[in-house]
Amino acid sequence: MIRTLQDHGIHRGIDVHMECTVLKLLTDDGRVVGAFGYDRERGRFRLFRARAVVLATGGIGRAYKITSNSWEYTGDGQALAYDAGADLIDMEFVQFHPTGMVWPPSVRGILVTEGVRGEGGVLRNKDGRRFMFDDIPDLYKNQTADNEEEGWRYTQGDRNARRPPELLTRDHVARCIVREVREGRGSPHGGVYLDISWIKARLPNGEEHIKKKLPSMYHQFKELAGIDITREAMEIGPTTHYIMGGIRVDGDSQMSTLPGLFAAGECAAGLHGANRLGGNSLSDLLVFGKRAGEHAAQFAKRQAPGKIDEAVLEATVRAALAPFERGAGGEGPYKVQHDLQDMMQELVGIVRNDAEMKRALEGLAALRRRTAQAGVAGNREYNPGWHTAMDLNNLLTCSEAVTRSALERKESRGGHFREDYPSKDPASGGLNIACRKGPDGEMQIRREPIPEMRAELKGIIEENG
Amino acid sequence: MPKATFRIWRGDASGGKLHDYVTEVSEGMVVLDAVHQIQAEQANDLAVRWNCKAGKCGSCSAEINGMPRLMCMTRLSDLPLEEPVTIEPMRSFPSLRDLVTDVSWNFGVKKTIRPFGPRPADAPDGTWRIAEGDVDRVQEFRKCIECFLCQDVCHVLREHHLHEEFAGPRFFVYTAALEMHPLDTENRLGDLRGPQGIGYCNITKCCTKVCPESITITDNAIIPLKERVVDEFYDPIRRLLRGLRSG
Ligand SMILES: Cc1cc2nc3c(=O)[nH]c(=O)nc-3n(C[C@H](O)[C@H](O)[C@H](O)COP(=O)(O)OP(=O)(O)OC[C@H]3O[C@@H](n4cnc5c(N)ncnc54)[C@H](O)[C@@H]3O)c2cc1C
Numbered sequence A: 001m002i003r004t005l006q007d008h009g010i011h012r013g014i015d016v017h018m019e020c021t022v023l024k025l026l027t028d029d030g031r032v033v034g035a036f037g038y039d040r041e042r043g044r045f046r047l048f049r050a051r052a053v054v055l056a057t058g059g060i061g062r063a064y065k066i067t068s069n070s071w072e073y074t075g076d077g078q079a080l081a082y083d084a085g086a087d088l089i090d091m092e093f094v095q096f097h098p099t100g101m102v103w104p105p106s107v108r109g110i111l112v113t114e115g116v117r118g119e120g121g122v123l124r125n126k127d128g129r130r131f132m133f134d135d136i137p138d139l140y141k142n143q144t145a146d147n148e149e150e151g152w153r154y155t156q157g158d159r160n161a162r163r164p165p166e167l168l169t170r171d172h173v174a175r176c177i178v179r180e181v182r183e184g185r186g187s188p189h190g191g192v193y194l195d196i197s198w199i200k201a202r203l204p205n206g207e208e209h210i211k212k213k214l215p216s217m218y219h220q221f222k223e224l225a226g227i228d229i230t231r232e233a234m235e236i237g238p239t240t241h242y243i244m245g246g247i248r249v250d251g252d253s254q255m256s257t258l259p260g261l262f263a264a265g266e267c268a269a270g271l272h273g274a275n276r277l278g279g280n281s282l283s284d285l286l287v288f289g290k291r292a293g294e295h296a297a298q299f300a301k302r303q304a305p306g307k308i309d310e311a312v313l314e315a316t317v318r319a320a321l322a323p324f325e326r327g328a329g330g331e332g333p334y335k336v337q338h339d340l341q342d343m344m345q346e347l348v349g350i351v352r353n354d355a356e357m358k359r360a361l362e363g364l365a366a367l368r369r370r371t372a373q374a375g376v377a378g379n380r381e382y383n384p385g386w387h388t389a390m391d392l393n394n395l396l397t398c399s400e401a402v403t404r405s406a407l408e409r410k411e412s413r414g415g416h417f418r419e420d421y422p423s424k425d426p427a428s429g430g431l432n433i434a435c436r437k438g439p440d441g442e443m444q445i446r447r448e449p450i451p452e453m454r455a456e457l458k459g460i461i462e463e464n465g
Numbered sequence B: 001m002p003k004a005t006f007r008i009w010r011g012d013a014s015g016g017k018l019h020d021y022v023t024e025v026s027e028g029m030v031v032l033d034a035v036h037q038i039q040a041e042q043a044n045d046l047a048v049r050w051n052c053k054a055g056k057c058g059s060c061s062a063e064i065n066g067m068p069r070l071m072c073m074t075r076l077s078d079l080p081l082e083e084p085v086t087i088e089p090m091r092s093f094p095s096l097r098d099l100v101t102d103v104s105w106n107f108g109v110k111k112t113i114r115p116f117g118p119r120p121a122d123a124p125d126g127t128w129r130i131a132e133g134d135v136d137r138v139q140e141f142r143k144c145i146e147c148f149l150c151q152d153v154c155h156v157l158r159e160h161h162l163h164e165e166f167a168g169p170r171f172f173v174y175t176a177a178l179e180m181h182p183l184d185t186e187n188r189l190g191d192l193r194g195p196q197g198i199g200y201c202n203i204t205k206c207c208t209k210v211c212p213e214s215i216t217i218t219d220n221a222i223i224p225l226k227e228r229v230v231d232e233f234y235d236p237i238r239r240l241l242r243g244l245r246s247g
């Protein structure tokens, strides 16, 4: 998809500013009028004047130690929007994908696609038991197979069969894996087994079938773990994958609560509720990315260019360059980032509780103080240490939003699970938790009723449901 | 934990040299992990490009012990660790800093390739019908992750610096994907013969050897394209027909 877009884009006269990072959104009179950042190549600052800005910066996975996301997922868009005054919502809803690699250590977190289970892959604990059959939530009982035979038929395209429990929602599968591991039934490296090789017993050309249907997984395990998935089971465990929350946008125009600022894709919130289903992110960003672009263009046409505040640019440059003044003697940015990742993983991860999250808030405050002392050596040209130091602020803002929102939601729902409130609370189901920057820079958390669904949409749901 | 030495090129367009870093290595590590560990512990400003760490984005290309490879897919257990592991940037492209090179030339080349030109839709709803077998043929080319390792190794670019006259193996793969696409109606053979210089390729197959996606660049893309070019421009009957058409 990326290449097709690129292939098409290069013939359309679009200017692409490659390897350019935005540090600040510029506002004038309550609307967005531009963006300010730097290019990685030379470290030069760049000003973009714009009558509308569309954010499409992805997620926040780098706030966690074990993640399927790339280094770029430092929550920049969410933090930029928040700093400029826009609302974030649903930040407590972080999706942990049940199947990431766990061994060897250097590949921990790399995604193993749902496709493996879709093709008939099964989860087993160290005793060989398909533990997913042991805990099928009531809500899904009717749609879930209660025996291996039926589950297998579903994966082979039998429309009358119900799906195997391995394909229950991601949050549920992830928690079942955590339970197996905590109760001592995990694999040697702290995961469980995902086995696709067993289908050879069912399909005459099973080995070829696996290679044909799952070429990149075959390749990935062969190259990175030395495992042939047509012969052996994989060891897998949950990995931080996606954030359902993000920038609050209008469902039609994709405009945030800050005029002129639009968002689409993973950094925008709302579409996936408390839990995204597999495959829906790409369809989301195709549909709503197009809409965001169209509405942003329309909005821009109606606006006059705004005024750029020089003082803001100067302050941004000063803050950006401060790590060089402190030099190598300051706090190491990588060290701060690793400590943040360890803490979020441990305290605001898959299973949460009040006491741990309160400790996380204290930890975040301490990490903020250390970030303010971060120092880097070298110069501005392609300096990853410097980039990491600047990204830290965004990671901290998003981590704080996740933690505060998760504390506020005293129930379990979708990707958010609290052991101190393990069930759904119908009253909370009608609420969004919103974060906004307060007048003194403090994070304000509000509970807000979910807007009533439009009658025509309700009709569609009833028709299909 | 055992240690190993990594000899990493550091510098920029004006020059640079190899620096030795000693770091701990553990089971399953790839070269990119070692570079990251060095970056985190000893050289915060060590420049390296990467993204997916799973061989999918094509951004971590480098020359490891002289071989063009992806750093994230090169396991330390496959390298002789008694000796220093040398890591250098791709040499066919201008250096930016340390392991990061300026590969923008490639994007310029891509722009010169005629875009996909599909035939009119087959069905009234604007969709097409294609036989599965025809799709399979171009599928291999679509696997390309644009790591540019094939461009790096090709002697036409690396030694003869014919960047102005030769598009390079990556773009023959790209052109092959378009030319062999069952819906495409565009003709790129003149460009291949002319400005893209496919004739400079003397089928050494070095590009195929380094491709991390195992695309059979030479046999499946370049040779069929060369054959088409020959058919179009040197086949006497075709030439006659062309002569008649233009006359
Ligand atoms: C391994 C993996 C597999 C997945 N598989 C699927 C799947 O099969 N199906 C599915 O539906 N979803 C899948 N997802 C989820 C989906 O891929 C992502 O949610 C989606 O790609 C997000 O797209 P996006 O356009 O919002 O952001 P991205 O595509 O991530 O793009 C964000 C861009 O913003 C840029 N950026 C970030 N910060 C800044 C800044 N400060 N300044 C300038 N630029 C910036 C980044 O460089 C990047 O180019 C997968 C995710 C992962 C990690």
Ligand code: SF4
Pocket: B153, B154, B155, B156, B168, B169, B200, B201, B202, B203, B204, B205, B206, B207, B208, B218, B222
């Ligand atoms: S086969 Fe052709 S394109 Fe490939 S490396 Fe050799 S000369 Fe270059």
Ligand code: SF4
Pocket: B058, B143, B144, B145, B146, B147, B148, B149, B150, B151, B169, B170, B173, B210, B211, B212, B213, B214, B215, B217
């Ligand atoms: S053809 Fe292979 S080596 Fe060349 S850019 Fe594509 S993936 Fe890389």
Ligand code: FES
Pocket: B050, B051, B052, B053, B054, B055, B056, B057, B058, B059, B060, B061, B070, B071, B072, B073
């Ligand atoms: S980091 Fe993506 S290919 Fe190596």
